[in-house]
Structure formats: C-alpha cells, structure tokens
Amino acid sequence: MKPTIELLRDVLDHDIVDVDGVRCGIVDDIELDDGPGGALVVAALLVGPGAWQARLPALLGVVSAWLFGRARTRVPWSEVAELTQSVKLARRAGELGLGKLDRKAATWLNRLPGA
C-alpha cells in the first residue's frame, strides 16, 4: 500500500528547497485536477503572492494584490522529488522559475563590499 500524504498537513505552507538544498519559497496553494475515474489529483504547487488572494478574506485579498502583486509560479507536481519536513524539488530553483527576486537582490547586493 502506498503511504498516505495529507496535503493540508504535509505539503501546504511547507518550505520548498531545490536540488541544491536552497530555500526557494513556500507552498502557498495547491492546484488540483481531474484524474482518471473522476478522482482529484495534485497537478502543481503554486508559489508567490498571486496564490495568497484565494486564501485571504476578500478585502485582505485585494489589499494583498495591491501591495504584493499577483505574480505566482506554478511548479508541476512531477518536479517534487521528496516530501520530508520540506518539499524537495528535483531541479534547481532557477530552472523552475523560483527565487527570481533573490537573484535580482543578490546582483544588487553584490556591488557592496563583503557581500
């Protein structure tokens, strides 16, 4: 028998780390799809402020979109290598479109001594 995964307990709101062990986000939402025989299957993990609106009360969702934007990254479930305390991905963050802001901020900080 396959081990059971409780999506709300074991996946949602958990850290995501890439194949090099670098933190690259949190599972902000989970996309479900119709599977064979009408069963629901996990299609992707949604990461980024664009995934927050659906989880917030209506007004806060609007404020959040205004403050943080609607950008979100979709990580196909097939890219998940392992579930431990964190969700481990099979590839590097950059290849899956994660950690973009960190790379941008790093370029900026790199101009400072000791960075």
Add this chain to the structure above:
Amino acid sequence: MGKLAEVFLGILTAMGGFVEIGELTFTLNGGRRFEYALLWVVLLGTVGIMVYCEMAGRIAAVKHQAVFSLIRERDGFSAGLLTLVAASIVNLLTCAAEVGGVALLWQLLSGWPYRGLLLAALFFFVIVVWSTPFKWIERIFGLGGLLMIVFIVAAVGLDPDWRSVGTGFVPSLPQGAGGRDTLMYAFYGVALLSSIMLPYETYFYASGGIEDRWKPADVTLNRVVVIIGFTLGATLAAALVVVGAEFFKPHSIDPALPGTAALAAGDMFASVGLYVALLGMFFAFAGAAIETALSAAYNLAQFAGWPWGLDKRPREAPRFALAWIVVFVLATGVVMTGIDPVSVVEYSIVFSVVVLPLSYFPVLAVARDRGIMGPYANGPMANVLGWFYLALITVAALAAIPLFVATHAGQG
C-alpha cells in the same frame, strides 16, 4: 569555550528581553511605585519564557524548524499573516526604541546632537551585523551585557529589607490599594508579564539555535542555556525592582530617561559604577536592537520561504539581508521624528501581549506532538506548564488593551 559558549545565545536573548530600554524603565518605575509587590510577576513571567524558549529551542535542535515556519504551518495562512504583521510592528517599534536608547546614552557621554547620533547608531548597527558572524554577535553583546550585573551588586548594596523582598514573590495587591491603584497595579502587572515574555525572544532564540547548528543531541544544552540565560535576566529584573524601591523612591526620582538608571550605580560606586552601568546598558540596548531587527528579518524570511541566516553571505540570503537593513533604517526613522523611545517601547510591549497566544500556540502544538518530535516531545511537566501559560497569556492579551486605555498607558 566549545559548547559552553552557546550560553551566550541564552544570555543575549534574555538581556534583549529583560533589560532592554522598555523593561528597564518598567521595572524601575514598578519598584518606585509599588515597591516589591510586582516581584511575583517577574518570577511568573520568567518561568513562562523559559518554558516556551526551551520548547522552541528543542524544536530547532530536533527538527531545524524556526518559530515562524511553525506559525505558518499550524495557525494557517490568514492567522499566520496577522501574527507576522503584528510581530513585525512590535519588532520595529522595539528596535526603534533601542536605537533611540543607544543614541541617548551616547549623547549623555558626548553631548553631541541626538539626531546625528541616531544616524551614527544606524551606521554602527548595519556595519556590525553586516560584518560580524552570528557567533561573535552572541559573544560580544552577551558578554558586554553582563556588565549590567553592577545593578545586582547595587541592589544588594542598598541593603533592602529581605523579608519584604521575599514577600514580594507571593501574589498580592499592594498595601492600601483600591480602585484606581488596583487598575494601575493590574496594568503594570500585565505590561511586566508581557515585557518578560516578549515574543521576539522566542523567535530569535530558536533561529539562533538553527544558526548555531544545534542537533538533537543538544537538547540538554538548550535546557541549560535557557536556565542560565533567563535566570540571569530575571535576577537583573528583580534587582532593578529593588533599585527602584530603595533608591529612586526615597530620592523621589522618576527614572524616565534611560541614563537615569545608571545614577543608582554611580551613587554607590562613584564614576566607575556610573560608567560600568552605562556601558552595560549600551550592550543591552544594542543587543536588543540587533535581536529585534534580526527577529523581524527571520520572521519574514521564514514566513515567505526565503533563504535566511547570518551564517550565509548577504548574497546567499539577499532578501533576508535587505530585510534587516530596512528594519534598522525604518526604526531610526521612527525615533528621528523626535518621539520619546521609552513611550514607543511601552506601546510595543502592550501590543506584543496580543501576539503572544498566536505565537506560542504552534510552538506548544509541535513540541507536544510525539508524531513529529518522537522521543524529544514534551513530558507531562512541559505540557502542564505550556497549557497553563497559554491560558495565562490569553487572559493577559484580552486584558491588555482595556487596561492600557483605562490607565492612560500607565500614567494614571
């Protein structure tokens, strides 16, 4: 040094919570106003913060998970976000007060203009945190804060009536209290409890344990660090209550400015005492400023899943580095407006009690869960104390704001 040096994490955390600028004035004023009648709150709060920091440190050692990751996982997204916003405001306001406190101390020593010294303090903090590894921040500011022991020596030297001091550890209303006085006493009690159990101590402590790469084998070390650090902090807080009652009350001095506290040590040990006390206060305030700025950055990074930690170069954890820099800049901006740092921290202490239940519930939920913690889960004692303090801080959170309004922020 080796493992023994880990104790500085406990000392720095406790100093940043127990003798930062807000608690320094709360304890001195509490002693001046109610003599020893608030000492039992110091004891009650100390056991509470020990219980929760021990649990948070144990989770950090066993699961390498910090408090805001737990908050997000256990409280859910909306309640987690609410806690993040409230905790960030508390961190920012406390950091502002500490930056202001450091500038006030420098002004006392140099006579230079306050606003210029605020900018110098901002520069100082950014350079120190940018260039110093976490271990050395712990050691420098933990060790420097130990100079505050001069207040314990001063409290003993004031030769208080030890019977009265002892009676202060038994919960009771101050003599002759009634009506308005009881409300003031309740306000001081709740504010003191909140200032001892400040949530950022737990955030910082657990993140510090992860920075120090604690492993499951370090759970005993964690317990020792918590007991030594917080016992020292509590003894200092109790000594400040004694100094308030035995020095400031008879001299009718209102210790409203942080530098005033040093007078007690100066009175007893002349200029050496004065300078040791001022230097100790500098390290305690600076340690608290760093603790709150880093806490804010840890919280944000852990909530949003960014890389974090001072063990990484800023380019490896860029948003985390930017976050603590922005907190220092905003905090300096708050005190640049000319607002009194002590009143800033009094607001932040009262509002932080509202964040406490939301911060501490997930810690208790995970620490007691055998499925997650295995053999390192809470024993019956930690569970009973955990639930007791959760109930207590919930009651305190409900009472904090009405008391704040009814007593005009403790002004009577």
